Amino acid sequence: MNATVETLAPGAKNARGPIPMQVTVKGRVDASRRHENTRYTRILTPAPDAYSRPQTVEIRSKQKLGDLGEEITVLAQLGGYTRKAFRSTDKDTGETTMVTPVDLTLDAIE
Structure with missing residues (x-):
């Protein structure tokens, strides 16, 4: 299987669509805190329809x-990282598996 790799300079526009691993978040600032030199801003996004919940995300940045x-x-x-794996047992079958949780991160492009 052949894969093509396209490299773009940081912040460059991609004529074929979104830049991989970058997202645009639109919403209302719900809270903001600072820890050391990093600001964490919690954003509440609009619900997709009247019967859905709004999503909440947190974005790290250097400035407000x-x-x-x-x-x-x-x-x-x-971005993201894995946390410590733990053992989980299926209640119906009794099968035991290892689960490795993954936490996603969002860093503002400044």
Whole structure:
């Protein structure tokens, strides 16, 4: 199987669509906190329809992204890491498997 790899400079526009591992988050600033030199901004996104819940995400950044209650749009880099694996047992079959949780991160592209 052959795969093509396309490299783009950081922040470059891709004529064929979104840049891999980058997302645009649009929503209202719900909370903001600072730890050491990093700011963490919790954003509440609009619900897709009247019967769905809004999504909540947290974006790390070096500077303030917006004031409390302000509507913002942020371009962010998607990342993640694995946490400690744990053993899980299926209640119906009794089968035991190892589960490795994955946490996703969003870093503002500044």
